[in-house]
Amino acid sequence: xxxxxxxxxxxxxxxxxxxxxxxxxxxxxxxxxxxxxxxxxxxxxxxxxxxxxxxxxxxxxxxxxxxxxxxxxxxxxxxxxxxxxxxxxxxxxxxxxxxxxxxxxxxxxxxxxxxxxxxxxxxxxxxxxxxxxxxxxxxxxxxxxxxxxxxxxxxxxxxxxxxxxxxxxxxxxxxxxxxxxxxxxxxxxxxxxxxxxxxxxxxxxxxxxxxxxxxxxxxxxxxxxxxxxxxxxxxxxxxxxxxxxxxxxxxxxxxxxxxxxxx
Amino acid sequence: xxxxxxxxxxxxxxxxxxxxxxxxxxxxxxxxxxxxxxxxxxxxxxxxxxxxxxxxxxxxxxxxxxxxxxxxxxxxxxxxxxxxxxxxxxxxxxxxxxxxxxxxxxxxxxxxxxxxxxxxxxxxxxxxxxxxxxxxxxxxxxxxxxxxxxxxxxxxxxxxxxxxxxxxxxxxxxxxxxxxxxxxxxxxxxxxxxxxxxxxxxxxxxxxxxxxxxxxxxxxxxxxxxxxxxxxxxxxxxxxxxxxxxxxxxxxxxxxxxxxxxxxxxxxxx
Numbered sequence: 438x439x440x441x442x443x444x445x446x447x448x449x450x451x452x453x454x455x456x457x458x459x460x461x462x463x464x465x466x467x468x469x470x471x472x473x474x475x476x477x478x479x480x481x482x483x484x485x486x487x488x489x490x491x492x493x494x495x496x497x498x499x500x501x502x503x504x505x506x507x508x509x510x511x512x513x514x515x516x517x518x519x520x521x522x523x524x525x526x527x528x529x530x531x532x533x534x535x536x537x538x539x540x541x542x543x544x545x546x547x548x549x550x551x552x553x554x555x556x557x558x559x560x561x562x563x564x565x566x567x568x569x570x571x572x573x574x575x576x577x578x579x580x581x582x583x584x585x586x587x588x589x590x591x592x593x594x595x596x597x598x599x600x601x602x603x604x605x606x607x608x609x610x611x612x613x614x615x616x617x618x619x620x621x622x623x624x625x626x627x628x629x630x631x632x633x634x635x636x637x638x639x640x641x642x643x644x645x646x647x648x649x650x651x652x653x654x655x656x657x658x659x660x661x662x663x664x665x666x667x668x669x670x671x672x673x674x675x676x677x678x679x680x681x682x683x684x685x686x687x688x689x690x691x692x693x694x695x696x697x698x699x700x
Numbered sequence: 701x702x703x704x705x706x707x708x709x710x711x712x713x714x715x716x717x718x719x720x721x722x723x724x725x726x727x728x729x730x731x732x733x734x735x736x737x738x739x740x741x742x743x744x745x746x747x748x749x750x751x752x753x754x755x756x757x758x759x760x761x762x763x764x765x766x767x768x769x770x771x772x773x774x775x776x777x778x779x780x781x782x783x784x785x786x787x788x789x790x791x792x793x794x795x796x797x798x799x800x801x802x803x804x805x806x807x808x809x810x811x812x813x814x815x816x817x818x819x820x821x822x823x824x825x826x827x828x829x830x831x832x833x834x835x836x837x838x839x840x841x842x843x844x845x846x847x848x849x850x851x852x853x854x855x856x857x858x859x860x861x862x863x864x865x866x867x868x869x870x871x872x873x874x875x876x877x878x879x880x881x882x883x884x885x886x887x888x889x890x891x892x893x894x895x896x897x898x899x900x901x902x903x904x905x906x907x908x909x910x911x912x913x914x915x916x917x918x919x920x921x922x923x924x925x926x927x928x929x930x931x932x933x934x935x936x937x938x939x940x941x942x943x944x945x946x947x948x949x950x951x952x953x954x955x956x957x958x959x960x961x962x963x964x965x966x967x968x969x970x
Binding site: 464465466469476479480484486487488491492617619620623624626627630634635636639 | 738745748880885903
């Protein structure tokens with residue numbers, strides 16, 4: 438255990454050194470991140486000057502949902518950089534070999550190497566947005582809610598990790614450079630809004646097939662105290678675990694099949 | 701190295717090469733089309749829910765909004781290019797100096813290349829994407845040739861404006877040390893201010909008034925409205941004139957920037 442903690446510390450130090458050397462890049466990336474998040478908020482704010490509610494969600498609740506969505510997503514993005522390039526860099530170009538020869542779990546290496554601090558900004562801004570909009574709603578918030586938030590957001594992050602890792606492992610079987618990641622990424626955006634706006638088929642897919650709804654509107658609705666959502670939201674940790682299990686199975690199967698990048 | 705128009709065969713070749721490069725790049729355009737369709741879908745359902753029970757919002761009916769959103773993303777698939785990053789990179793790593801030795805105009809060459817890329821994007825992203833969208837969503841195409849014509853004109857302007865703004869952003873690399881962050885930020889800003897995310901008429905009046913004067917609305921808002929039939933007749937021609945005005949103004953700006961940039965390059969030597 439001590440070994441792993443030391444390792445994580447070493448990776449973190451290297452990362453910070455690298456970031457400090459290119460601090461202007463870091464600031465620029467941060468700025469872009471802020472702007473990107475702002476544009477989503479602008480959409481909600483502007484639209485709600487014209488309509489009072491969206492399928493029973495008022496403006497403050499929509500903003501709360503938006504804030505909630507950011508948290509598990511940012512947690513996931515903080516470690517996901519190498520998932521995007523998995524097919525291209527690690528399989529086709531063979532960097533996976535470098536990782537496999539080291540005496541540390543390959544998934545941990547991928548995660549640590551791909552760590553991006555600026556992506557975690559989303560956690561902070563998400564929490565702030567939830568706090569502000571929650572206060573405006575007069576939302577009751579105590580230890581139970583905080584614990585629920587922690588449980589739901591970590592589970593939500595696990596849903597993302599599970600689904601995206603599973604998709605990334607397709608690279609073990611195909612030679613595709615980018616794979617289906619962009620498709621999943623864009624479909625992911627559907628979870629930014631209440632799942633009730635979609636038709637039945639999409640609702641089913643978003644809840645039980647590609648369970649992004651469990652990383653977005655379902656837990657958020659529960660935290661907002663909307664009727665009947667808490668029971669459904671309690672499934673979130675199970676969904677997260679199931680997602681992780683799927684990824685683990687896919688990874689193990691893929692790795693078994695993997696026989697190096699060539700001579 | 702001015703504008704030697706007798707070199708037009710060379711420029712034509714540049715467009716052709718660019719088109720073929722994209723073709724050979726094995727860009728996964730099936731996934732590209734699906735990505736745009738998924739994007740459109742998200743906004744379609746969102747706007748359906750927003751419009752629930754209301755006939756018009758921001759000057760558009762629900763049906764017009766569906767057309768707006770659909771063409772917004774598909775047109776963006778067409779006019780988008782990476783000229784901002786390309787020019788900035790070539791300035792930063794110095795290859796722009798090599799380009800200046802060549803007998804053709806650097807910026808014109810880049811723009812024509814962008815045109816070649818746009819031709820590819822039109823054929824492989826926009827048109828198939830529109831076909832798919834027609835199958836999945838209740839999109840209404842412009843009713844007659846006249847409307848298509850207006851939309852076509854507005855789109856030509858839209859492409860010019862977007863390319864010019866990209867060139868301006870790229871050229872800023874001559875004057876700033878590191879503008880990679882700026883490029884990403886600029887892309888997001890343009891999406892916000894040009895009407896891709898949502899029609900500019902939704903913004904508060906004070907913001908809308910300012911945005912009407914800026915070139916960005918000509919990139920997405922004007923063509924989208926023309927497509928969805930919400931901008932016709934005198935209103936259209938006024939907007940078109942404004943687009944054209946900005947194309948001219950930006951051309952002047954670019955000429956001036958380019959002159960300044962070349963002076964700088966000569967001075968820094970090496």
